[in-house]
Amino acid sequence: MNVLDWILLAIRWGHALAAVAWVGGGIFYLMVLRPAIQRAQGLPAATTREIGVEFRGLVSTAIAVLLLTGVILTVSRLTEDAVTSPYVAVLVVKIVLALYMFYVVRFMRRDSYPEEPELGNSRWQRVRGRLTGTTALLVIGVAVIGLSDVLDGLLENALVS
Numbered sequence: 001m002n003v004l005d006w007i008l009l010a011i012r013w014g015h016a017l018a019a020v021a022w023v024g025g026g027i028f029y030l031m032v033l034r035p036a037i038q039r040a041q042g043l044p045a046a047t048t049r050e051i052g053v054e055f056r057g058l059v060s061t062a063i064a065v066l067l068l069t070g071v072i073l074t075v076s077r078l079t080e081d082a083v084t085s086p087y088v089a090v091l092v093v094k095i096v097l098a099l100y101m102f103y104v105v106r107f108m109r110r111d112s113y114p115e116e117p118e119l120g121n122s123r124w125q126r127v128r129g130r131l132t133g134t135t136a137l138l139v140i141g142v143a144v145i146g147l148s149d150v151l152d153g154l155l156e157n158a159l160v161s
Helices: 003-039 045-078 085-108 123-131 132-161
Strands: none
Touching: 003 045, 003 132, 045 085, 085 132
16 A cells, blocks of 8 residues: 555545544434433533534534545545446435535524424425434435445445456
């Protein structure tokens, strides 16, 4: 391995770590923290707000790392000879889903993340609330991580062929 390979390995590691921190934090929030808060019959508003502020900081850092490393890794992969059309198709789906998550967190849920947005009375408001909720973002995040494994498999198959 040359120096560039080691640098790309570090970038891949940072990319994976940022994704795991965000999605893992979401899993912890939904499966451990929120049920514990509900069983304890709530926490003081200031504590809940501070938890949200800290988690938002983690997510914002993860988004910055994912964007920077994602661009580098995409350019690196797309310049390889072994890239196939299915690889590009899966990569596009992964990027679209990731950008949707970034958009929701950055522009649609500025004040409430990780808390659920208020579901309105109209059908559109309920659908929008469900598509931008913590659970929806977590499911999409898990799908994005799964697509990373699909991409690795596609690349490995192309290298063997």
